[in-house]
Amino acid sequence: MFHAIFDTVKGCQMMGQAKIGIIGGSGVYDIDGLENAAWVTVETPWGAPSDALLTGRLDGIEMVFLPRHGRGHVHSPSTVPYRANIDALKRLGVTDVIAVSACGSFREDMAPGDFVMVDQFIDRTFAREKSFFGTGCVAHVSVAHPVCERLRQACLAAGRAQGVTCHDGGTYLAMEGPQFSTVAESKMYRDSWGADVIGMTNMPEAKLAREAELCYASVAMITDFDSWHPDHGAVQISDIIATLGANSANARGLVARLPAMLRARDVCAHGCDHALEHAIMTAPDKRDPAVLAKLDAVAGRVL
Numbered sequence: 342m343f344h345a346i347f348d349t350v351k352g353c354q355m356m357g358q359a360k361i362g363i364i365g366g367s368g369v370y371d372i373d374g375l376e377n378a379a380w381v382t383v384e385t386p387w388g389a390p391s392d393a394l395l396t397g398r399l400d401g402i403e404m405v406f407l408p409r410h411g412r413g414h415v416h417s418p419s420t421v422p423y424r425a426n427i428d429a430l431k432r433l434g435v436t437d438v439i440a441v442s443a444c445g446s447f448r449e450d451m452a453p454g455d456f457v458m459v460d461q462f463i464d465r466t467f468a469r470e471k472s473f474f475g476t477g478c479v480a481h482v483s484v485a486h487p488v489c490e491r492l493r494q495a496c497l498a499a500g501r502a503q504g505v506t507c508h509d510g511g512t513y514l515a516m517e518g519p520q521f522s523t524v525a526e527s528k529m530y531r532d533s534w535g536a537d538v539i540g541m542t543n544m545p546e547a548k549l550a551r552e553a554e555l556c557y558a559s560v561a562m563i564t565d566f567d568s569w570h571p572d573h574g575a576v577q578i579s580d581i582i583a584t585l586g587a588n589s590a591n592a593r594g595l596v597a598r599l600p601a602m603l604r605a606r607d608v609c610a611h612g613c614d615h616a617l618e619h620a621i622m623t624a625p626d627k628r629d630p631a632v633l634a635k636l637d638a639v640a641g642r643v644l
């Protein structure tokens with residue numbers, strides 16, 4: 342079953358047409374305006390994704406939407422099935438993944454309501470499966486530049502066209518959660534580590550997207566000033582929820598503008614779609630067939 346769908350993946354890449362995947366974070370549980378919209382259930386070798394995936398066409402482009410926490414916000418940041426989510430998007434033929442996520446800000450000039458088109462991450466998560474690879478098939482991909490610059494630029498243009506204040510670049514610190522940071526942690530991330538925004542979900546998501554050879558970009562939607570700011574006090578979920586509404590309306594507007602910007606797709610100049618080219622270390626005769634079977638969608642191109 343898995344192989345049949347993977348042929349679709351290869352076909353889509355060869356045709357040079359984008360298929361855009363949207364991962365919706367807190368407050369974004371669906372997208373508007375899809376033609377032939379249908380929620381489809383996808384099985385993966387990594388278990389069930391966060392929810393069914395919403396498929397359809399937008400402005401002539403095939404789209405797939407996945408609510409990261411599930412409809413009704415069922416999964417916590419630590420229990421989101423990140424591997425199943427990325428596998429399911431790949432399995433459905435997605436080429437380009439845009440993640441939209443709520444985050445706190447470490448910068449005075451990055452205010453609630455603003456969007457940051459992230460270009461770097463610091464991964465402080467520790468209780469999640471972070472790779473598709475391991476014993477039986479070891480691979481090491483580069484995540485030095487974890488965001489696809491082509492997608493990032495498209496998001497920047499789409500956000501600005503939507504009238505949102507958008508920041509061109511920023512470092513997203515991914516924390517484990519689910520509690521928010523202490524004041525001491527918040528000041529350390531900001532003053533010593535140089536992080537710009539903080540959230541709980543973009544890692545290992547971005548790393549897994551790279552392993553799956555998917556282009557990935559993150560739109561970080563600011564909801565609060567985290568806990569470092571002397572004038573704003575502790576992060577309160579009630580304040581975050583109040584800001585999520587406007588952010589989520591702008592996220593929907595941004596997404597609606599993406600097909601026009603991303604419809605033509607060639608081989609990724611940034612290298613995202615051939616990240617596995619020289620990454621697999623395990624000798625062919627030492628690879629575990631059971632592990633290879635699980636990698637059919639993610640790494641079938643090179644196995």
Ligand SMILES: CSC[C@H]1O[C@H](OP(=O)(O)O)[C@H](O)[C@@H]1O
Nearest residue numbers: 366367409418442443540541542
């Ligand atoms: C709702 S506040 C905390 C929660 O929001 C963010 O989720 P997402 O990245 O999926 O938008 C943050 O990472 C936390 O999981």
Ligand SMILES: Nc1ncnc2[nH]cnc12
Nearest residue numbers: 443444445539540541567
């Ligand atoms: N301050 C914050 N820290 C971590 N995740 C967040 N999501 C939204 N605001 C956040």
